[in-house]
Amino acid sequence: MSDFEPIILRNIPDFHNIEVYMKNGGYGAFKKALKMTPEAIIEEVKSSGLRGRGGACFPTGMKWSFMPQKTDKPKYLCANGDESEPASFKDREIFEKNPHQFIEGTLIACHAMGIKTAYVYIRGEYYPWIVMLQKAIDDAYSKGLIGKNIMGSGFSTDIFIHRGAGAYICGEETALLNSIEGKRGMPRFKPPFPANFGLWGCPTTINNIETLANIPPIIEKGGEWFSKIGEPKHAGTLLYGLSGHINKPGIYELPSGTLLTDLIYKYGGGVKDNKAIKMIIPGGSSMPPLTADEIEGLRMDNEHLKTVNSYIGTGGIVVMNEDTDIVKVIKRITKFYYHESCGQCTPCREGCGWMLKILDRIDKGMGRNEDIELLRDVANNIEGNTICAFGDAAAWPVKWAIKKFMPDFEKKVKESVNLPVANKVHALRLAVQE
Amino acid sequence: MEIKFTEENLKKLERSKSHYPTNDAALMDALWLAQYQFGWLSADVMKYVGSLLEIPYEHVLGVAEFYTMYNKKPVGKHHLQVCTNVSCMLCGGYDVVDYISNKLDIGLGETTPDGKFTLIEAECLGSCGTAPMMQINDYYEENLTKDKIDAILDKLAKTE
Ligand SMILES: Cc1cc2nc3c(=O)[nH]c(=O)nc-3n(C[C@H](O)[C@H](O)[C@H](O)COP(=O)(O)O)c2cc1C
Numbered sequence: 001m002s003d004f005e006p007i008i009l010r011n012i013p014d015f016h017n018i019e020v021y022m023k024n025g026g027y028g029a030f031k032k033a034l035k036m037t038p039e040a041i042i043e044e045v046k047s048s049g050l051r052g053r054g055g056a057c058f059p060t061g062m063k064w065s066f067m068p069q070k071t072d073k074p075k076y077l078c079a080n081g082d083e084s085e086p087a088s089f090k091d092r093e094i095f096e097k098n099p100h101q102f103i104e105g106t107l108i109a110c111h112a113m114g115i116k117t118a119y120v121y122i123r124g125e126y127y128p129w130i131v132m133l134q135k136a137i138d139d140a141y142s143k144g145l146i147g148k149n150i151m152g153s154g155f156s157t158d159i160f161i162h163r164g165a166g167a168y169i170c171g172e173e174t175a176l177l178n179s180i181e182g183k184r185g186m187p188r189f190k191p192p193f194p195a196n197f198g199l200w201g202c203p204t205t206i207n208n209i210e211t212l213a214n215i216p217p218i219i220e221k222g223g224e225w226f227s228k229i230g231e232p233k234h235a236g237t238l239l240y241g242l243s244g245h246i247n248k249p250g251i252y253e254l255p256s257g258t259l260l261t262d263l264i265y266k267y268g269g270g271v272k273d274n275k276a277i278k279m280i281i282p283g284g285s286s287m288p289p290l291t292a293d294e295i296e297g298l299r300m301d302n303e304h305l306k307t308v309n310s311y312i313g314t315g316g317i318v319v320m321n322e323d324t325d326i327v328k329v330i331k332r333i334t335k336f337y338y339h340e341s342c343g344q345c346t347p348c349r350e351g352c353g354w355m356l357k358i359l360d361r362i363d364k365g366m367g368r369n370e371d372i373e374l375l376r377d378v379a380n381n382i383e384g385n386t387i388c389a390f391g392d393a394a395a396w397p398v399k400w401a402i403k404k405f406m407p408d409f410e411k412k413v414k415e416s417v418n419l420p421v422a423n424k425v426h427a428l429r430l431a432v433q434e
Numbered sequence: 435m436e437i438k439f440t441e442e443n444l445k446k447l448e449r450s451k452s453h454y455p456t457n458d459a460a461l462m463d464a465l466w467l468a469q470y471q472f473g474w475l476s477a478d479v480m481k482y483v484g485s486l487l488e489i490p491y492e493h494v495l496g497v498a499e500f501y502t503m504y505n506k507k508p509v510g511k512h513h514l515q516v517c518t519n520v521s522c523m524l525c526g527g528y529d530v531v532d533y534i535s536n537k538l539d540i541g542l543g544e545t546t547p548d549g550k551f552t553l554i555e556a557e558c559l560g561s562c563g564t565a566p567m568m569q570i571n572d573y574y575e576e577n578l579t580k581d582k583i584d585a586i587l588d589k590l591a592k593t594e
């Protein structure tokens with residue numbers, strides 16, 4: 001299937017099993033790291049060019065260097081496994097296929113930042129995967145790889161799972177902190193930043209699951225080796241997720257910068273029923289969508305996606321065929337944001353509701369001529385005007401779908417404006433009944 | 435019915451408390467334990483959880499209401515949560531909703547008269563590569579077809 005040797009989703013049977021993992025060199029990087037100074041580990045991660053895989057693509061080594069080395073307070077690591085962005089299902093694959101590499105990366109991160117407690121935040125729905133990860137953690141404890149004075153090194157750390165309970169917003173890093181503290185998952189104002197004032201007011205680093213799973217190979221083979229994989233400005237592999245109208249959906253680990261056409265046709269087996277493509281979401285529902293014209297020659301990494309006004313996000317790619325009703329899709333996505341807004345900021349709380357209302361009436365054939373402009377206005381008023389990046393995430397799909405698929409919106413509005421009055425009354429009745 | 439955690443759940447709660455520097459942080463775990471033992475979170479259950487952790491009821495309620503997976507009202511024995519978000523929608527998620535709704539003769543948010551099934555629409559469950567799908571209580575059923583849904587529901591209808 002792939003001629004590329006994956007570094008996370010390794011092709012080794014039963015790799016999730018600790019014995020198999022260790023027989024193949026597992027926890028070797030951690031042992032090596034224990035003999036390195038924290039500074040040397042952070043330098044290695046910096047030189048690797050690794051960027052966060054949670055969506056924002058922040059350089060991981062730099063993030064780690066923000067943690068104060070000397071402090072009287074306890075320090076914390078939060079591994080972000082909330083994975084609730086629609087079309088994202090990669091971290092779950094790591095819990096299932098290679099949990100120990102993630103645990104090992106977590107241990108190395110803790111050592112590098114002088115952290116004694118790590119929490120793995122996992123969305124509540126992922127119960128079966130929580131059980132899998134807990135088993136892996138228990139096995140690592142019983143081998144003396146987690147806990148007190150690990151392998152006589154004097155370094156101690158614990159890893160605990162914190163189960164969420166259904167709230168997309170808890171993936172936002174400061175909402176996640178509140179959720180671990182047992183509160184409602186409301187994002188916090190920044191600054192102060194978590195590196196100085198995170199969990200219980202203590203220095204905290206938040207990293208995505210896939211980010212941490214990349215750490216062991218970096219320590220084992222060196223940052224330079226890693227920096228040569230894929231697109232230089234976004235080094236390493238990505239766990240691309242393919243879903244929607246595609247023959248072979250699933251997670252594909254490939255070098256960053258893989259051609260979108262290769263992902264769809266070579267790995268994904270092409271579009272279902274051989275249809276043409278209408279729209280692509282490149283990295284989770286929040287990311288500005290692409291038109292069919294933008295696909296050819298497009299490399300899938302953050303730098304290249306910026307050239308078509310989008311981002312890699314979580315790497316969750318949704319393929320939509322020529323028959324797709326764009327307004328319906330954007331309406332469904334907006335319904336999600338409306339449902340998930342935490343409600344703290346007026347532009348986000350009210351704006352999502354408005355956008356949904358307008359999209360709903362356009363979709364139901366009751367749109368007015370001025371609705372598209374109004375929709376764009378509302379989206380623009382949300383973007384950049386909120387406490388957390390959720391506002392942008394909600395606004396982008398709407399704003400960019402209008403920009404890139406205007407004829408689809410116009411067609412629906414035109415049809416409805418021309419509808420005979422009797423039909424309109426009928427449609428209105430139906431809408432009210434719903 | 436007296437509201438009291440089983441010995442096992444009390445032990446689990448102690449373990450959970452030991453993971454955090456504050457009692458508050460164990461609240462989410464405590465609510466999960468309560469939901470498993472009592473089926474849903476009534477005001478009395480929430481008051482009990484609050485008393486165990488010395489957290490005011492209002493705070494417990496606020497947290498329970500924030501998170502959608504905590505059931506604030508009773509649900510059927512089998513909680514059918516069908517994903518209709520983008521990837522599932524493209525693969526027939528709404529057809530799954532309609533099919534189950536017709537088969538069980540209940541609408542969204544409703545429970546069958548025998549208390550066995552509740553049907554709801556869910557947001558993306560991180561299973562987009564195996565769409566359409568649904569979550570039933572703690573487990574996922576993926577790549578759904580009509581035949582598969584029939585088999586699943588028939589089997590569940592027979593379990594006590
Ligand atoms: C609304 C929202 C939801 C998010 N959800 C997730 C998530 O589920 N998982 C994740 O790792 N990051 C998520 N993020 C990004 C985190 O805030 C944070 O940037 C990330 O976990 C940092 O890890 P990284 O540097 O390793 O990527 C989300 C951000 C926002 C604004």
Ligand code: SF4
Nearest residue numbers: 342344345348386388
């Ligand atoms: S942007 Fe939305 S989700 Fe984020 S804090 Fe404001 S209201 Fe909450």
Ligand code: FES
Nearest residue numbers: 517522559561562
């Ligand atoms: S869209 Fe249904 S599981 Fe992701």
